[in-house]
Structure formats: structure tokens, C-alpha cells
Amino acid sequence: MGLGPLRRSPLVEQAADRLRAQIADGTWPVGTRLPGETTLARDLDVGRSTVREALRALAGAGLVRARQGSGVYVIATEPREDWPARLRRASVADVYEIRMMLEVRAAELAAERRSADDLRALDAALAERDRAEAGPDTAAFIDADIALHTAVVAAAHNPVLTDLFGTFTPVLRDGLLDLARLVDVRRADAEHGRAAHAGLVAAVRDRDPEAAGRVIGAELRRTLAHLRDA
Incomplete structure (x- = not known):
């Protein structure tokens, strides 16, 4: 040719x-x-x-x-798969494991670095999550939950970490929507989830990195267990 x-x-x-x-x-x-x-x-x-x-x-x-x-x-006959495509192909449980690594450290950094503006954003995101949890729209609740976690990552004030977490959120959203079709996690764990996220915000407010990492790690492990059992 x-x-x-x-x-x-x-x-x-x-x-x-x-x-x-x-x-x-x-x-x-x-x-x-x-x-x-x-x-x-x-x-x-x-x-x-x-x-x-x-x-x-x-x-x-x-x-x-x-x-x-x-x-x-x-050196190859087919293009290397880009990062977004690799994420879309990965299982949501695998993505969640990486999310845990990122968010635990992000929560610790947020507790060390948060500003007054960050606290206002966290309080607003937590209130919106509570409102969405009480409502009928599962997708709105998942979006509000991800928004709160995104606010925690933003409070770490590491732009690379923020951008990296942003690449995960579309895959996380799709995976959690799929999970919600099988398990109504927000109803089964409503009280625990509300307390855990309030505790996370409180730990960031109190500048307690150890507590922030511990709370978010435990919460993410619970969701990962649901993903693996679904």
C-alpha cells in the first residue's frame, strides 16, 4: 500500500x-x-x-x-489505551480501591490545610447531601454524595489530586447508580452514612488529620463491601 x-x-x-x-x-x-x-x-x-x-x-x-x-x-501496532478509557473499562470495585487511597490522604491533607471558605463549602455540601438523602431521587443523592467528597478533596489544596479525583467521578457515579439498582444503600445505612459524613466534616474542621482519614476510610470500606457483595 x-x-x-x-x-x-x-x-x-x-x-x-x-x-x-x-x-x-x-x-x-x-x-x-x-x-x-x-x-x-x-x-x-x-x-x-x-x-x-x-x-x-x-x-x-x-x-x-x-x-x-x-x-x-x-514499538506497537495498536494505540495505547488512554486513562479515561482504561477507567471506563475497569470494574467499579477496582476504581473504588484507588479512590480509597486518594481520599484517605486527601482528607488528612484537608484537615491540615482547610480554609474558612473550604469549611463553608463542606457545610453546604453536607447539608445538600442530607436533603438529597431524604428525597426520592437516587441519582440526586449520589451526585450530592460525590459533591461532598469532591469538596473534601478540594480542601486538600493539591490541584493534581483534585484533577485526578475528577477523572474518577464519572466512573464512580455510574458504578454507584448500578449498585443502587441492586441495593438501597442509603436506606440500609442511612444513619451510619449521615453520621460518618458529619464526622468527616467535623474532623476537617477540628484540624484532626488522623480522625479525618479514619472516618473516610471506614465509610469507603463499607461501600466497597456493598460493591463486592452486589
């Missing part, structure tokens, strides 16, 4: 797609060194800068790797 010239834009995406197809169909097997930039640019009828950007895109997808002084080599 010849490369052939490209006639439409965006050229970088087209060049990357054409090179990706060549790799996928076996024209360049794993371990093969790709032709140089000048050759690829001529075959694709684009500039060398376009080829260079296309190769960067392929490297980002885990298909090729540059070797200093040697060239660019094929």
Missing part, C-alpha cells in the same frame, strides 16, 4: 492517520525503523515539520519511539 500525497487539512492529523494505518496493516512491523523525515515528507507530500508533528502524535499513542542517533522505530 503506497502512502500517496495528502490533499486536505489538517495535514498533521492526516499524516498521523496514514502512518498509523501503515503500522496497523503490517507494512512497518514492530521493530522496524521508519523512513526518515525527508522520505516521509516526500511520500506524503507535506513538509518535514508536519511529519515531525505526526510522529510526535504516534509516539504519544505508544506506537513509535525515537532512538537518539538511530531513527524512529515501531
